[in-house]
Amino acid sequence: MLILKVTAIEPIHGYGIVQRLQQISKEALQVRQGSLYPALYRLENKGWLKSEWKITEGGRDAKFYSLTKAGRAHLDQETRDWRKLCNAIELVLDFAG
Amino acid sequence: MRLHRKRETLGWEREMSAEMQFHFDSLVRDFMAEGLSREEAERRARQEFGSLELAKDEARDTRPLEWFYSVVKDLRLSIRGIRHSPAFSLTVIATLGLGIGATATVFSLANAWMLRSLPYSEPDRIYAIFENRPREVGSDRIPASVPDFQDWRAQNKSFEAMGSYESADFIYSSGDQSQRVRGAFVAHDLFQALGVRPQAGRYFEEDEFWLSQATVTIVSDGFWRRMLGADPNAIGKTIMISDRPRRIVGILPSGFEPPIRSWDVYIPRPNNGMEKFRGAHGINVIARIKPGVSFDRARQDMDVISKRLEQQYPENKGHYASVVPLAEALHGEFRTSTWALMGAASLVLLIACFNVANLMMARASARAREVATRLALGAARSRIARQFLTESFLLASLGAVLGIGIAFGGAALLRAILPPSTAVIPEDIRIDPAVLALAACLALITALICGALPALNASRAELNGVMREGSRGQSASAAQRWSRSAFVVAETALALVLTVGAGLLLRSFWNMQSVDPGFRVEKLLTMELMLPPSYSEGDKTLAFQNRLLESTRALPGVVRAGFTTYLPVTGQNVRRNMEIQGIVHQGSEPRRANARIASPGYFEAMGIPVLSGRTCLDRDTQKNPVAILNEAAVQRYWQGREPLGTKVQFSGMNDDWAEVVGVTADVKHFGLEAVPRPELFLCSYAPPTIMALVVRTQGEPETLMSAVRLKLREVDANVPPLELRSMEDIIERSGASRRFLTSLVAGFAGLALLLAAIGIYAQLAYSVTQRTPEIGIRMALGARQAQVIGMVLQHGLLLAGSGLAAGFVVALILAGWTQKLLFGVTPLDAATFATAPLVLLGVAGVACLIPAWRAARADPARTLRHD
Numbered sequence: 001m002l003i004l005k006v007t008a009i010e011p012i013h014g015y016g017i018v019q020r021l022q023q024i025s026k027e028a029l030q031v032r033q034g035s036l037y038p039a040l041y042r043l044e045n046k047g048w049l050k051s052e053w054k055i056t057e058g059g060r061d062a063k064f065y066s067l068t069k070a071g072r073a074h075l076d077q078e079t080r081d082w083r084k085l086c087n088a089i090e091l092v093l094d095f096a097g
Numbered sequence: 098m099r100l101h102r103k104r105e106t107l108g109w110e111r112e113m114s115a116e117m118q119f120h121f122d123s124l125v126r127d128f129m130a131e132g133l134s135r136e137e138a139e140r141r142a143r144q145e146f147g148s149l150e151l152a153k154d155e156a157r158d159t160r161p162l163e164w165f166y167s168v169v170k171d172l173r174l175s176i177r178g179i180r181h182s183p184a185f186s187l188t189v190i191a192t193l194g195l196g197i198g199a200t201a202t203v204f205s206l207a208n209a210w211m212l213r214s215l216p217y218s219e220p221d222r223i224y225a226i227f228e229n230r231p232r233e234v235g236s237d238r239i240p241a242s243v244p245d246f247q248d249w250r251a252q253n254k255s256f257e258a259m260g261s262y263e264s265a266d267f268i269y270s271s272g273d274q275s276q277r278v279r280g281a282f283v284a285h286d287l288f289q290a291l292g293v294r295p296q297a298g299r300y301f302e303e304d305e306f307w308l309s310q311a312t313v314t315i316v317s318d319g320f321w322r323r324m325l326g327a328d329p330n331a332i333g334k335t336i337m338i339s340d341r342p343r344r345i346v347g348i349l350p351s352g353f354e355p356p357i358r359s360w361d362v363y364i365p366r367p368n369n370g371m372e373k374f375r376g377a378h379g380i381n382v383i384a385r386i387k388p389g390v391s392f393d394r395a396r397q398d399m400d401v402i403s404k405r406l407e408q409q410y411p412e413n414k415g416h417y418a419s420v421v422p423l424a425e426a427l428h429g430e431f432r433t434s435t436w437a438l439m440g441a442a443s444l445v446l447l448i449a450c451f452n453v454a455n456l457m458m459a460r461a462s463a464r465a466r467e468v469a470t471r472l473a474l475g476a477a478r479s480r481i482a483r484q485f486l487t488e489s490f491l492l493a494s495l496g497a498v499l500g501i502g503i504a505f506g507g508a509a510l511l512r513a514i515l516p517p518s519t520a521v522i523p524e525d526i527r528i529d530p531a532v533l534a535l536a537a538c539l540a541l542i543t544a545l546i547c548g549a550l551p552a553l554n555a556s557r558a559e560l561n562g563v564m565r566e567g568s569r570g571q572s573a574s575a576a577q578r579w580s581r582s583a584f585v586v587a588e589t590a591l592a593l594v595l596t597v598g599a600g601l602l603l604r605s606f607w608n609m610q611s612v613d614p615g616f617r618v619e620k621l622l623t624m625e626l627m628l629p630p631s632y633s634e635g636d637k638t639l640a641f642q643n644r645l646l647e648s649t650r651a652l653p654g655v656v657r658a659g660f661t662t663y664l665p666v667t668g669q670n671v672r673r674n675m676e677i678q679g680i681v682h683q684g685s686e687p688r689r690a691n692a693r694i695a696s697p698g699y700f701e702a703m704g705i706p707v708l709s710g711r712t713c714l715d716r717d718t719q720k721n722p723v724a725i726l727n728e729a730a731v732q733r734y735w736q737g738r739e740p741l742g743t744k745v746q747f748s749g750m751n752d753d754w755a756e757v758v759g760v761t762a763d764v765k766h767f768g769l770e771a772v773p774r775p776e777l778f779l780c781s782y783a784p785p786t787i788m789a790l791v792v793r794t795q796g797e798p799e800t801l802m803s804a805v806r807l808k809l810r811e812v813d814a815n816v817p818p819l820e821l822r823s824m825e826d827i828i829e830r831s832g833a834s835r836r837f838l839t840s841l842v843a844g845f846a847g848l849a850l851l852l853a854a855i856g857i858y859a860q861l862a863y864s865v866t867q868r869t870p871e872i873g874i875r876m877a878l879g880a881r882q883a884q885v886i887g888m889v890l891q892h893g894l895l896l897a898g899s900g901l902a903a904g905f906v907v908a909l910i911l912a913g914w915t916q917k918l919l920f921g922v923t924p925l926d927a928a929t930f931a932t933a934p935l936v937l938l939g940v941a942g943v944a945c946l947i948p949a950w951r952a953a954r955a956d957p958a959r960t961l962r963h964d
Contacts, residue, residue: 013116013119013120014116014117014119014120015119015120015123015124018120032145032146032147032152033120033124033145033146033147034117034146034147034148034149034151034152034155035147035152035155037113037116037117037152037155037156038152038155038156038158038159041156041159041160042159045159045161053112060119060122061115061119062116062119063112063115063116063119
């Protein structure tokens with residue numbers, strides 16, 4: 001879901017995604033960067049991302065990923081579900097505490 | 098050899114590499130921007146990114162057709178692996194090829210049998226009905242008599258059609274050409290019972306049976322094509338069969354195969370005078386059960402009828418109608434042999450599998466280092482296991498291909514040596530889709546059996562343990578070592594079982610060969626003939642016989658000659674009720690004997706010993722009939738009294754009584770393995786038109802064949818010989834099926850011993866290689882060559898010995914199954930059970946020698962330095 005969120009803003013390549021995630025979560029998520037790609041490919045297989053080879057600012061070829069319409073719909077749904085879950089947990093915590 | 102890779106794959110791979118490379122390079126660039134040196138930056142990048150190969154592998158797993166691509170990759174790796182270890186691969190392929198080939202060959206035989214097994218519609222509704230006399234030994238399937246058949250037919254409620262057949266030979270004459278054709282006398286609904294419908298014309302009608310001369314005939318499709326040129330107007334035409342005109346009223350369809358052999362001509366059963374005798378048994382009854390009626394119901398029905406007949410007719414005392422499914426009646430014997438062969442082939446296949454499993458385990462443990470390395474690099478255990486399985490599937494497939502090739506040869510061999518049989522025709526033994534499917538299944542199963550264990554073991558390889566092993570890199574867990582030894586022991590046991598089986602069969606064969614048929618077999622020529630009906634008036638037959646005897650005896654190279662009705666060993670027979678004047682019959686069944694007519698010179702020509710009295714002389718004629726008995730008859734019916742001088746009579750002899758003038762030794766009439774039955778020869782008393790000439794020759798019988806045939810032509814050109822062959826040929830033919838079975842099983846046993854020997858050798862060689870350091874040390878410490886050899890031999894004999902013991906027990910248990918196939922030996926024959934283990938020990942000993950020898954010759958300095 002995080003990947004989808006990152007790509008929602010603008011088309012971005014794999015390294016960019018990792019950088020953005022590190023910015024956002026401030027190094028809280030530590031995984032091997034290489035395992036990003038299987039996740040990206042799976043999302044692409046599902047039709048939520050689409051990819052395109054473009055030239056970066058540095059002049060190199062890189063594959064850029066962007067959200068598809070279906071991906072956006074899925075992201076919205078996932079976000080809503082997540083928020084609902086968070087609210088529910090908060091309620092419980094408020095109630096219990 | 099590169100398998101074709103889809104362009105898409107290349108493109109995808111390239112893209113993915115480029116993408117990841119970009120990511121990696123970006124990491125390096127950024128780290129360098131932070132001030133790290135190039136090597137530092139690359140190190141950090143590697144840390145952050147993780148293993149490139151691993152990432153690529155994981156990424157590949159996401160591809161939609163991933164499974165396909167990984168299978169292709171596995172195959173490529175497997176092919177490479179196979180090419181890199183040719184000795185191993187070839188051994189595995191050859192071993193599997195032998196196992197699968199043997200099994201497929203035997204299966205083609207069983208397949209041919211099943212193909213031919215009753216090509217009739219709804220064959221499980223067809224039954225043969227025999228007469229069974231439980232109180233008489235060896236009389237459980239006797240042909241029926243005509244009155245019994247008529248009663249069965251009239252009184253039963255379970256069968257919708259019942260007919261009979263009697264095999265017969267006819268003479269078809271067209272123009273001045275005469276030819277013998279095979280066929281049958283048919284009564285009532287035989288065709289309906291078999292479920293065959295003429296392709297043209299009709300069935301016989303009720304009023305066409307039991308006439309003095311049948312005027313109609315039904316012919317086979319083959320006859321119609323060969324002899325009548327597929328004449329479209331054949332129906333209604335008249336042809337000459339055995340000197341009588343018969344109108345063709347029906348042609349059978351082309352797919353029809355009669356129960357016994359290919360028949361061409363069918364004639365409605367005429368009335369030949371024997372029909373009123375309930376005691377004369379000669380017809381074979383076939384019936385089709387009504388739909389919805391069960392086998393048991395039909396049997397009970399016939400039992401009721403049998404009891405009724407028993408009460409009404411004293412000569413039927415102790416007789417029961419026996420209803421048997423036709424398949425069993427015709428092919429029961431063959432089925433047992435086929436099962437035995439399949440069992441033997443399966444054992445060979447199993448042994449082959451054990452060998453291959455051991456080989457694969459050895460190889461897997463040799464590759465343990467490679468596996469550990471791959472695991473360290475992050476490969477999934479399941480992938481590795483899958484690749485090993487792919488390898489074994491590939492090897493198994495190649496083995497199956499080789500096996501099919503071997504099966505082609507095997508099928509050809511079977512076709513060549515198949516004994517004449519009603520159950521199978523040689524042409525049916527071929528590699529057809531069913532056999533191919535079996536081979537494929539076997540390949541699959543063996544791949545699973547042999548490949549699964551090593552694959553599982555390999556994927557469980559312990560990283561640390563393997564990496565720390567000696568340079569040889571061969572590790573074997575205790576479980577592996579144990580299972581390898583267990584396999585060798587198992588296959589040795591199976592080899593022993595098969596050897597025992599072969600031994601039992603070989604002894605049976607030997608016994609059969611040593612049977613004394615009761616006459617002198619060598620240098621004996623035989624000719625079977627049938628005279629046309631014109632001979633059945635008056636003394637024409639006798640005159641014919643005398644003329645032929647005279648001219649044959651005059652031939653140079655002929656020592657003696659004589660006539661009889663049926664030749665020994667062929668099993669053809671006529672049995673009649675017999676009366677003995679002056680001796681009151683004790684038993685509950687009427688007295689019976691096989692009835693034959695002999696001419697003067699017959700017994701001498703055959704070399705049958707005369708025990709008392711004399712044989713036939715020229716002066717014995719119908720007017721004062723004389724009879725010669727065999728010993729079995731005397732012992733059975735004469736109650737210890739002197740047989741010479743008593744008077745006997747057969748049913749059908751009207752009021753004539755024959756005086757017994759001689760007793761001869763028993764002759765094996767029903768085949769070498771059967772018990773002789775009472776026989777009575779009448780001398781020159783109304784010889785029937787079926788007869789056999791026997792000629793004792795000075796040289797080889799074959800040299801006189803054309804001369805004798807010529808003499809026959811001179812006497813009467815219209816009489817073709819039915820069979821002209823030497824007695825040795827007949828005897829050999831009668832033993833053909835036993836020879837067939839025995840040679841095949843013996844061949845399989847040999848194969849099994851070979852494979853087991855290879856297995857023992859491989860295991861010992863492997864263990865010697867494992868223990869080379871230890872041997873080196875021992876020798877360095879002063880052990881002598883002989884001791885080393887002894888050590889290895891001990892190991893080998895321990896394996897072989899355990900296998901022997903296990904196999905011995907299994908053989909004891911299974912021996913009972915072979916009962917039906919044996920002759921003159923019991924299943925638990927001591928000699929066989931004693932010899933077979935010795936044979937196996939010898940073979941195992943030889944297999945142990947080579948590794949032992951090599952171990953002893955090892956140079957201790959070198960082997961110690963090796964590590």
